[in-house]
Amino acid sequence: MKTVVASFASEAGLVEALPRLRSLGMVETYTPKALEDDQPSILPLAVLVGGLVGTAGGFGMQVYANVIGYPVDVGGRPEFSWPAFVPIAFEIGVLSAVLAGFIAFLVVNRLPRLYDPVDEASLMRGATRDRWCVAIRTESPDRAHTMLRDLAADAVEELAA
Amino acid sequence: MTPFDPVALAGSNNPDMTDHVSGIALRSKAFRWGWIAIVLPAALTSVLIGSILYLFYAGVGIWGIDWPVAWGFAIINYVWWIAIASGGTFISALFFLTRSEWRNSINRIAESMTLFGAACAGIYPILHLGRPWLFYWLFPYPNTMGLWPQFRSPLLWDFFAILTYVISSVVFWYLGLLPDLATLRDRAPTRGKQVLYGVMALGFRGTSTQWRHYHALYGVLAAVMAPLVCSVHSIVGLDFAGAATVGWHSTMYPPFFIFGAFLSGFATVLLLIMPMRRLLRLERYITGRHLDVLGRLLLTSSLFVGYGYIMDAFNTYYGGEKAEITMYQERLFGYYAGIYWATILFNVLLPQLLWFAAVRLNQLVVALIAIGVIIGMWCERYTIVVVSLHRPRLPSAYGLYHGSIWDWLTLMGTVGFFVFGILLIVRLIPVISMFEMREILAPRRP
């Protein structure tokens, strides 16, 4: 198994090449902006769940504090003064939604990942600027080289692993 | 420069944009003007630190607050800064949801403005406490007696709102930075910078899964941040509307404060991008269209705020309550009338010049109008806080208020700290969101 890393000068070039390259083995793209992708992500669900849990938790905390934990006469207002509990419950909900989303993002992408073997390829430096890069893990690196030459890849490198 | 300029001038392309913007942050030597520009803000930041230390030592009595005006500059400045900060989130979150292309080149500056505006705002609720070392009692936990904070208080809602807003803004800003930090990591000229940006970028490489999750999360968070900023500023409005004080107890306050946030935010963004585009040579990416759009938004917010002032008057006279009418007439003709009329002039009258396209593109006039708006918004907060408090319901409790020297020094200190922070941001991170610009730029060199 070898990893062959290549870069294309344009998004169109990479997109055309991808179906053929996938036949060689596992393919991973590294691009300066997102490619067309219809697959769903679980992150919106994580944000929603985080938000609902936070809101319920925040509201529950206030109810506990005022009704069970330490009920006290404040201005003659009822102990279960739920309208006054809404702003804080909402804010805690938003906070947990945002944090849940961010943490889920890190978990799903397995970040932080400060080193990846593909970083050894110097052409990867262009992946965050203007080069549309692809890394192919394949049993047959020679076939990969040939195919990439046919597809007019900008630069090609082969890595040890 | 015309209002019909494209959002990025013809001939702009991705590689040039990336090089130019990342180059600003990665230069090994700071700009000559950067060293000059940092002196005054750094000095003012030291003044701020000194004022805060003296405040903690001597007590809140060094400020001008008294009886019955128990809130002064601290609350005025807090609301003023939060309005400025909120404006940044409106641009980065709200206008993301409307898919406005012009947002892409200014949203990084707007978000950075939010960060430092919120920082300047956030210190005031702690500073103005009589016993600030006990601020942690507002955190929701049962103390040794089993006592929780009092959740019905608008100030506690404020605590949670600001806490949520600051943390969410930092997360949203950081998330929006990740792909650009990856770019800086990959273009870093020195190992030190590579490590710094590499650690901050968390290893973002632009893989297909990373982008997919990234865009999904960013979109959802923008949809969460937009109502968040409205709720936070509404809760700041409820600090007043939830009180029984004359002139504060009005249901109009939450939306009225949001209108004010729009106005301050757009004015401050304009004041930041106009010098930046010249000094950092970003004219290709911040064009006449941006100035035109922001000018129109400033005008629109000014009309909203003007509507708020009219409704203020209507509610007071239609309601017919004697104490309210007395206080309102104090606003117009009393001791502090000058400040009220300055508000009307700067917030409502001057921005009407922006109806003319020629004015919207004249950067000097726009800068003057924006500075006027910022001063006008401060005067508006002053009027709301001080005039209402100095004319309470019982005539025996009428009083006066003047800001002391420490009030002014602290205010100037926060302004300096804000500018200091913006300059740091410009020096260290890309001022334009490069990956978002790629969405709208030409795909290859022409």
Added chain:
Amino acid sequence: MSIDLNACIGCNACVVACMAENNIPVVGKQQVMHEREMHWLRIDRYYEGSPEAPDMLFQPMLCQHCERAPCEIVCPVGATVHDEEGLNVMVYNRCVGTRFCSNNCPYKVRRFNYFAFAAEERRPAVARNPEVTVRARGVMEKCTFCLQRIAAARIDADAANRPVGAEEVQTACQAACPTQVFTFGNMAEGGQVVERKKSPLTYVVLDDQDTQPRVTYEARIRNDGSGAGA
């Protein structure tokens, strides 16, 4: 408490007594110029008529101990709450000093320690009332209906296994007043306060605010010399 405005002559003895009883600091001329005097009880003076010969009207103003206190609901840490005996109690050690309670009080009876006024007073410790806390810098204070006297009476009553009597507690202002303006007592036991509150002259200050205060006033009847309504 019922305050009879027909009896008040504006002598300020109640103000001084309150200051002595509750260790209220004297703040000095500079701070008084900044409107930071600490009197829990003040005599409001209103003038009526021509500037050459005005009528002067007095009204002692103290914490009204509202059942629906606007100050209690705005305190973020719960430093001011209502007890079962109907008093609005100020918990000094919980106060962080946001001063929202002062802004929300329609009667403006709350006083804030902008500086460490009590500590800065040059006064020997023996000059202070040992029954009452001396407040620190940054803490709000206000009339407590002489809670220390109520507590002392409660201890005596508990020891004798009886409820606190209707007139057993006298506040400092009540005790010092030469004309018996203040009527104060345990309304649960009936007594004078209940009787006085039944008077047709009884009114509540700023009653449109619906604070339901426990301090009511008996309106002043004046003879304007016109002979009408004999």
